Amino acid sequence: MQSVAQQIAALKKQKNAIILAHNYTLPEVQDLADFVGDSLSLSKKAAATDADIIVFCGVSFMGETAKILSPGKKVLLPEPEAKCAMAAMCSAEQIRQVRAKYPDAAVVGYVNTAAETKTEVDYCCTSANALNVVNAVPNDQIIFVPDSNLGRYVREKSGKDVILWSGFCPVHQCVTLRQVQELRAAHPDAEVVAHPECRLEVLEMASFVGSTEAILNYCIASDRKEFIVLTEWGMGHRLEKACPGKKFYFTNQSLCMTMKMISPESVLECLEKETGEIVLDRDVQEKAYVPVKRMTDILG
Numbered sequence: 001m002q003s004v005a006q007q008i009a010a011l012k013k014q015k016n017a018i019i020l021a022h023n024y025t026l027p028e029v030q031d032l033a034d035f036v037g038d039s040l041s042l043s044k045k046a047a048a049t050d051a052d053i054i055v056f057c058g059v060s061f062m063g064e065t066a067k068i069l070s071p072g073k074k075v076l077l078p079e080p081e082a083k084c085a086m087a088a089m090c091s092a093e094q095i096r097q098v099r100a101k102y103p104d105a106a107v108v109g110y111v112n113t114a115a116e117t118k119t120e121v122d123y124c125c126t127s128a129n130a131l132n133v134v135n136a137v138p139n140d141q142i143i144f145v146p147d148s149n150l151g152r153y154v155r156e157k158s159g160k161d162v163i164l165w166s167g168f169c170p171v172h173q174c175v176t177l178r179q180v181q182e183l184r185a186a187h188p189d190a191e192v193v194a195h196p197e198c199r200l201e202v203l204e205m206a207s208f209v210g211s212t213e214a215i216l217n218y219c220i221a222s223d224r225k226e227f228i229v230l231t232e233w234g235m236g237h238r239l240e241k242a243c244p245g246k247k248f249y250f251t252n253q254s255l256c257m258t259m260k261m262i263s264p265e266s267v268l269e270c271l272e273k274e275t276g277e278i279v280l281d282r283d284v285q286e287k288a289y290v291p292v293k294r295m296t297d298i299l300g
């Protein structure tokens with residue numbers, strides 16, 4: 001009897017499939033993936049692969065972004081109901097309304113949005129290149145959707161007139177100053193690193209702010225041995241694998257439950273039966289491609 005991992009490996013070969021996994025997925029899912037990374041690196045990998053099937057272990061907007069970039073490929077989600085709570089906080093119709101209020105502004109949309117919402121956005125960005133995208137936009141005024149924390153962060157850094165939306169990530173929003181202070185008291189030698197979806201007062205406690213992949217690269221390069229990591233707990237697995245001997249501390253609440261829906265068994269079933277296929281309306285596909293392509297062209 002073959003193990004789940006062996007069955008997945010055999011099916012992948014037979015079907016010319018690739019498995020992509022976000023840094024927040026369960027350790028056992030990350031371990032069976034061909035590539036693990038942040039939203040930007042996963043998008044680029046999806047665009048570049050010559051596999052026929054992409055099994056996307058992440059929340060649904062990530063798989064949709066892969067499909068937008070690779071319309072000719074079959075993109076499968078092991079858990080199609082695994083959604084990002086923040087992505088539901090901004091609709092295409094809401095963007096049309098806010099545009100009417102600020103006709104000279106460009107709309108920069110965080111990649112954590114539905115494909116339909118992306119059709120109304122001028123530029124997409126991820127946490128890895130949000131600042132570069134905002135700086136590259138020729139307009140002085142920018143409507144940044146949906147993450148108010150990331151929007152506030154890029155406003156501070158760019159000095160541009162960034163109009164904020166009211167969205168947030170429930171996981172990062174819940175990181176409090178008190179929690180960080182407690183972690184610092186318990187681990188006085190640890191350096192604080194944070195994801196820009198955290199609130200500004202929390203980001204001010206960090207000596208490094210960046211995407212999940214940027215946090216990883218920072219911790220690899222740093223001489224420090226201990227880190228307080230203000231992002232989702234799944235990052236611990238990647239950090240520990242990449243940095244043997246270093247220690248990483250997280251707040252207890254930092255769990256993205258929808259990311260955790262994906263299991264090796266759901267990956268196997270999805271690959272076997274080719275379930276959870278992403279199908280986008282052609283109009284949505286074509287319109288959303290423009291801001292998403294700009295996102296991958298502007299580096300982090």
Ligand code: 13P
Binds near residue numbers: 038039126169195213
């Ligand atoms: P990254 O792009 O940094 O991996 O972040 C994605 C995300 O959903 C953070 O909550």
Ligand code: SF4
Binds near residue numbers: 086112172232
């Ligand atoms: Fe969405 Fe937050 Fe989960 Fe990231 S951690 S996928 S922003 S709910």
